[in-house]
Amino acid sequence: MNSARNKPRAAHRHSPIYMQLAQSLRTQIVEGKNVAGEALPSERDLCTLMGASRVTVRKAIELLIEEGMLTRRQGSGTYVTPRIQAPGSWLTGFSEDAEARGETTTTLWVSKTQGVASEEEARLLELEGEESVLRLNRVRMADGEPLAIENAVVPAEMLPEIGALGHSLYKALAELGNRPVSGRQKIRAALAGPNEAKLLGVKEGDEILRIERLTRRADGRPVELTRSAYRGERYEFVSELRGASGGL
Secondary structure, eight states, rough: OOSOOOOGGGGGGTOOOHHHHHHHHHHHTTTTSTTTTBBOOHHHHHHHHOOOOHHHHHHHHHHHHTSSEEEEEEEEEEEEOOOOEEEETOOOOHHHHHHTTOOEEEEEEEEEOOOOOOOOHHHTTOOSSSEEEEEEEEHHHHHHHTEEEEEEEEEGGSOOOGGGOOOHHHHHHHTTOOOOOEEEEEEEEOOOOOOHHHHTOOOTTOOEEEEEEEOOOOSSSSEEEEEEETTTTTTTOOOOOOOTTTTO
């Protein structure tokens, strides 16, 4: 924590004091002065550092907890919430990403059904006739915390029977020689609807990231159409950029 007193900037002086203090803390977190996973000083120390009452400091902290920027651990203190950096240029599944971070993944199945592909599904997955698909709707969790809702549609022939599916879709695909090796995804900001908020443990209207992904096997055949909702306060997608060879 920066030891300097964090007096609110002039532009915010007409806001309630607790909101000014929250903005000061928010700025330090965004600027990296308080790193992810770092514990904040105690409320008593924050009162001294920020020149505010304990009630005001507590309200500022509660506001940032609601925003997802801080996390309170019972009996331990308040910490800066880690943000998950998901590489946007590598084709990996949720389980692989989480396990690479040393987290334990679990899956809450919302539904697993098999049926004839819809017109849109058949078009995107390049299916002919009344081919069968599996529709897999689930909540993905890391260390017991819900982080994403995934709604996947996969040609039924590319996966084992529904009852044999584990928590990793990509592992199941790979075991039958259908591992995706390329794909395209679109990401956009959105607000959580009531059902999404309930499943993700956030408030209705909170920020989420909607992701649509279409992947293909090595032979170019579409494998998976997935539409997901990720908790916006926990995820940031990172891509490496390179300049064009011809210059500006």
